[in-house]
Amino acid sequence: MSDRGTPGQAWACPVPSLLSPSTFDSDEADDEDTGSMRVIPPVSAPAYGQRGTPLRFETDEEARLFMHYVHDLSSWIDVCDRQCHFGLEVPRRACRFPLLSYGILAFSSRFIALVSGVGRGRAADYHSRAVQMLIPILDGPIEALDENLLAAIVLLHTDVGTHLYGSARLLNTASSLAATGGLGEAASWVVLRQDIYVSLTKSQPLCIQLDHYRRSSSFINGDAESLANRAVFLCGQVLAYAFGSGTTFPTLDVHEWTRLSDDADRWLMSMPVDFTPFWVDGIAGRNVDGSVFPVVWMTRPAHSECHG
Numbered sequence: 001m002s003d004r005g006t007p008g009q010a011w012a013c014p015v016p017s018l019l020s021p022s023t024f025d026s027d028e029a030d031d032e033d034t035g036s037m038r039v040i041p042p043v044s045a046p047a048y049g050q051r052g053t054p055l056r057f058e059t060d061e062e063a064r065l066f067m068h069y070v071h072d073l074s075s076w077i078d079v080c081d082r083q084c085h086f087g088l089e090v091p092r093r094a095c096r097f098p099l100l101s102y103g104i105l106a107f108s109s110r111f112i113a114l115v116s117g118v119g120r121g122r123a124a125d126y127h128s129r130a131v132q133m134l135i136p137i138l139d140g141p142i143e144a145l146d147e148n149l150l151a152a153i154v155l156l157h158t159d160v161g162t163h164l165y166g167s168a169r170l171l172n173t174a175s176s177l178a179a180t181g182g183l184g185e186a187a188s189w190v191v192l193r194q195d196i197y198v199s200l201t202k203s204q205p206l207c208i209q210l211d212h213y214r215r216s217s218s219f220i221n222g223d224a225e226s227l228a229n230r231a232v233f234l235c236g237q238v239l240a241y242a243f244g245s246g247t248t249f250p251t252l253d254v255h256e257w258t259r260l261s262d263d264a265d266r267w268l269m270s271m272p273v274d275f276t277p278f279w280v281d282g283i284a285g286r287n288v289d290g291s292v293f294p295v296v297w298m299t300r301p302a303h304s305e306c307h308g
Helices: 027-034 060-080 085-093 098-116 120-138 147-160 168-179 182-202 211-215 224-243 254-270 301-307
Strands: 279-281 295-297
Touching: 060 085, 060 098, 060 182, 060 224, 085 098, 085 147, 085 182, 098 120, 098 147, 120 147, 147 168, 147 182, 168 182, 168 211, 182 211, 182 224, 211 224, 224 254
Parallel strands: none
Antiparallel strands: 279 295
């Protein structure tokens, strides 16, 4: 089993040995090739808010998917979270909240399907089960939109690569948790990164409000992850300047651009020396995979967010 603390191991072996393609049923590929409809049984798991039972899986495949998330994938989500809430707290809460369990299985199986080409139907099953549980919660009272729900949506959003934050009140909840600490604050920063990705790739305004993030602990603490989150926030501000806020058109005000430029300069000056890459190879095509991008090696994962 891989050690979560071993530097670079998750990158060197994206699909660990405990998850071989043979883990998946051989008839699953046939379902996809023939286009047959997979029947998803009704969800009979405990209600979202129930205490639940000790986490047990029906098959070793599900257990392996869960461990793959814990030991390899969660660190990618926690890249800007020093306390690693998605790697430590989310698996613990999955014992009580089935929606988180299905979110983990959907995310992990989707990743395996992408890198191996096997198991796409199974990944869709887990995602569909999670959505079955998610829809009535989103239609319920605002009090149900808590940090556990937000963490589950982060996993499902990462799983399918589509925007699941269509509800205005859900977006308001996500941003309002940015200064609450714990899992809620960690999840809210991931939501912002996901929203930035959608804005960049589709050239559209951010959907989330940035004001709540100003009260986040990331603007108080001086650790590498907090500095990386500040860079994410600056990127969001630039996108809001370029594309507007969603309700207003961009003004392209010169004074606002100057302020953003000054903020970026101050952030750059605040970076400690250990943020500097210790190795940069800028020769195109020199990488083993023939990538046109240079090789940049950093001492901590959060540093890469600041140089990405």
